[in-house]
Amino acid sequence: MKIGVPKEIKIGETRVSMTPSLCRRCVSLGAKVLIQKSAGLSAGFTDSEYREAGAVLVSDAAKVWKSADLVLKVKEPLPSEYDLLQDGQALFTYLHLAAGPALAKILQRKNILGIAYETVEGADGSYPLLKPMSQIAGRLAIQVGAYFLQSQYGGSGVLLGGIPGTLPGHVVVVGAGNSGAHAVQMAAGMGARVTVLDLDTRKLELLDSEYRGRVVTLMSNPANLESCVADADLLIGAVLIPAAKAPTVVTNAMVSRMRPGSVIVDIAIDQGGCIESIRPTSHKEPVYKQHGVVHYAVPNMPALVGRTSTLGLTQATEPYVAMIVQRGVNAALAAHKGLAKGVNTRDGRITNEAVAKELGCA
Ligand SMILES: NC(=O)c1ccc[n+]([C@@H]2O[C@H](COP(=O)([O-])OP(=O)(O)OC[C@H]3O[C@@H](n4cnc5c(N)ncnc54)[C@H](O)[C@@H]3O)[C@@H](O)[C@H]2O)c1
Structure with a gap:
C-alpha cells in the first residue's frame, strides 16, 4: 500500500x-x-x-x-x-x-x-480521534480568551484570575464534553469564576464532584444561558451533536447583552458554531467584533x-x-x-x- x-x-x-x-x-x-x-x-x-x-x-x-x-x-x-x-x-x-x-x-x-x-468510534461510543484535539482546543480556548481580554487587543481589560480584593473574571463554558471539561480545568486553574452548562447531567455530576464547589454546574436551558452569558467575561462554545451541524445555543440577543470587550471563543466552529453571531475566522485574522464583543472562531486551533x-x-x-x-x-x-x-x-x-x-x- x-x-x-x-x-x-x-x-x-x-x-x-x-x-x-x-x-x-x-x-x-x-x-x-x-x-x-x-x-x-x-x-x-x-x-x-x-x-x-x-x-x-x-x-x-x-x-x-x-x-x-x-x-x-x-x-x-x-x-x-x-x-x-x-x-x-x-x-x-x-x-x-x-x-x-x-x-x-x-x-x-x-x-x-x-x-x-x-x-x-471507540468501543464505549466515544470519539477517540476527536478527543485529543478537543482537549487541546479546550485548553487553548482559555489561553486565547485571556489574551484577547487584554485592553491592547480590543478586550475589556479583565484579568481572569483577578488579584486579592478584585473580582476574578467569569468564564462560562457551554458544553461539558472533552473540550469543555479541559477549558474548565484551565479556567479554574487560573483562578477564574467558572460556570459550565450541559444537557447531560452525568457530565455535570462528574465536574461537580471533581471541583467540589469551585465550579458552578448548570443545566443548559434558555433561562440559565441568558443569565450566564450576560455576565460572562469569556464565553466558550464547546457543544457537539456527533456528525451534525452544531445547534445554535447562544442567540444574538444573549450576546448583545454581554459587557463590551468580553470575548467569545466558539470551539464548535468546525461544525458550524453554536453562537448565532459567529462566523469562521483564521489564524491570520482570528477575531472580529460584533455587538461590541470580541469573537474568535478558528476551526484549526490545535495548529497553534x-x-x-x-x-x-x-x-x-x-x-x-x-x-x-x-x-x-x-x-x-x-x-x-x-x-x-x-x-x-x-x-x-x-x-x-x-x-x-x-x-x-x-
Ligand atoms: N476549533 C477547533 O480547532 C476544534 C478542535 C477540536 C475540536 N473542535 C470541535 O469542538 C466541538 C466539541 O467537541 P468535543 O470533543 O468537546 O465534543 P464532546 O462530544 O466531548 O462534548 C460536547 C458536549 O456538548 C453537549 N451538548 C450538546 N448540545 C448541547 C446544548 N444544547 N447545550 C449544552 N451542551 C450541549 C453534549 O452533551 C456534550 O457533553 C466539536 O465540534 C469539535 O469538532 C474544534
Whole structure:
C-alpha cells in the first residue's frame, strides 16, 4: 500500500498527519510512504528524520496525491486540493462534512472512500480521534480568551484570575464534553469564576464532584444561558451533536447583552458554531467584533501548538493506520466496527446517516 502525506495548506496549519515514528511503523509493516518535502517542519520534524524512517520525500503535492492508495491528512481538503483527489482513492482525515457541503459533493463525484477522524468510534461510543484535539482546543480556548481580554487587543481589560480584593473574571463554558471539561480545568486553574452548562447531567455530576464547589454546574436551558452569558467575561462554545451541524445555543440577543470587550471563543466552529453571531475566522485574522464583543472562531486551533497536537493526534491515529496497512483498507473496515463508523463517503454516496441528513441527502 502506498500512503501519501501532503503538507497541510490551511491558513496557519502546523500539524502533520504522520510523525517519523509512525512512518517507521508503516514501513516496517510493508507500506511505501510518500511524504511531501517539509511537511513536518512546522511540527519540528525534519525531512531527514522521515528519510531515515524509510519515507520517500516528494517535492510536489500533486505527486503525493497522484500515486497514493491512501492519503493521510489532518484537515479536510481545501478547494485548491480538489483536483488532486484521485477517483476511488481512500482519504483518512478530519472532514467535518456537515459544515462543508461543497467538499461532500466533490468526494461523492470522485468516489472517494472518505474516512473522517471525527466519527471513528471507540468501543464505549466515544470519539477517540476527536478527543485529543478537543482537549487541546479546550485548553487553548482559555489561553486565547485571556489574551484577547487584554485592553491592547480590543478586550475589556479583565484579568481572569483577578488579584486579592478584585473580582476574578467569569468564564462560562457551554458544553461539558472533552473540550469543555479541559477549558474548565484551565479556567479554574487560573483562578477564574467558572460556570459550565450541559444537557447531560452525568457530565455535570462528574465536574461537580471533581471541583467540589469551585465550579458552578448548570443545566443548559434558555433561562440559565441568558443569565450566564450576560455576565460572562469569556464565553466558550464547546457543544457537539456527533456528525451534525452544531445547534445554535447562544442567540444574538444573549450576546448583545454581554459587557463590551468580553470575548467569545466558539470551539464548535468546525461544525458550524453554536453562537448565532459567529462566523469562521483564521489564524491570520482570528477575531472580529460584533455587538461590541470580541469573537474568535478558528476551526484549526490545535495548529497553534503544532508539536503537541501532532504528537497527540498521531498517537490516537496510529492503531488505525497500522491496522489499515496490515489488512488493507476494506478488510480493516470490515473487521473494525468503530473504524467503519468513520466512513462518511463511499462509491459516490454519503454513508454517514447524520451527515446525509444534515446535507439533505438522507
Ligand atoms: N476549533 C477547533 O480547532 C476544534 C478542535 C477540536 C475540536 N473542535 C470541535 O469542538 C466541538 C466539541 O467537541 P468535543 O470533543 O468537546 O465534543 P464532546 O462530544 O466531548 O462534548 C460536547 C458536549 O456538548 C453537549 N451538548 C450538546 N448540545 C448541547 C446544548 N444544547 N447545550 C449544552 N451542551 C450541549 C453534549 O452533551 C456534550 O457533553 C466539536 O465540534 C469539535 O469538532 C474544534
